[in-house]
Amino acid sequence: MRCAVFDCDGTLVDSGGTIHRALGLAFAEHGLELPPRQQAQRVIGLSLVEAMAELAPSQDSDLHGRMAQTYKDAFVTLRGQQQVEEPLYDGILPLLDALEERGWLLAVATGKSDRGLRHCLTAHGLHARFLSLQTADRHPSKPHPSMTLQALADCGADPQHSVVIGDTGWDMRMAKAAGAHAIGVLWGYHEEAELRAAGADTIAARPADVLDQAEQLVKAAA
Secondary structure, three states, X not given: OEEXXXXXXXXXXXXXXXXXXXXXXXXXXXXXXXXXXXXXXXXXXXXXXXXXXXXXXXXXXXXXXXXXXXXXXXXXXXXXXXOOOOOEOOOHHHHHHHHHHOOEEEEEEOOOOHHHHHHHHHHOOOHHHOXXXXXXXOOOOOOOOHHHXXXXXXXXXXHHHEEEEEOOHXXXXXHHHHOOEEEEEOOOOOOXXXXXXXXXXXXXXXXXXXXXXXXXXXXXXX
């Protein structure tokens, strides 16, 4: 079995704007000033408490936990107001089709919650296409390998025949910690230099590049 484990935010969907709005509501609720979007989006991919700790390092862990819950509540409010925008990146659907046609199993490993991921994938008609859905609700934050290892176990795949596809250094480190191949993508939130420094085996400038890169990495490891 060959498994392709996708990050969600910044890899499958462009959710940066909505995430920044929800962060703004959370920070305002606690009387804090939100860092600029470019800085804030660098924590996308981490679990919420870890993200809050990165963005508000002078605050204590108890407040980070409360901020994480406030963020969740803010996101639910935005969703109820139909203000959540998480469009698929161009080329993602053809990439998923091509991977499946070549016999790859698909999985997701994300810092989103179960509820958030379900909403996102269902909105795009993708929920049933992924054999394994791993979220921050049941795992340590990236770059811990737990999400990837569980996804591979669900798919019956070993790390040498699997790839993690993501836009952040957290994803690359998670892949390497799990023993899987790491494909960094350039349409998300971290720069190429960061992806390479974190262990990316290869870099995809567009979704159309991913299939060939994944198959070459697995073939080279055989």
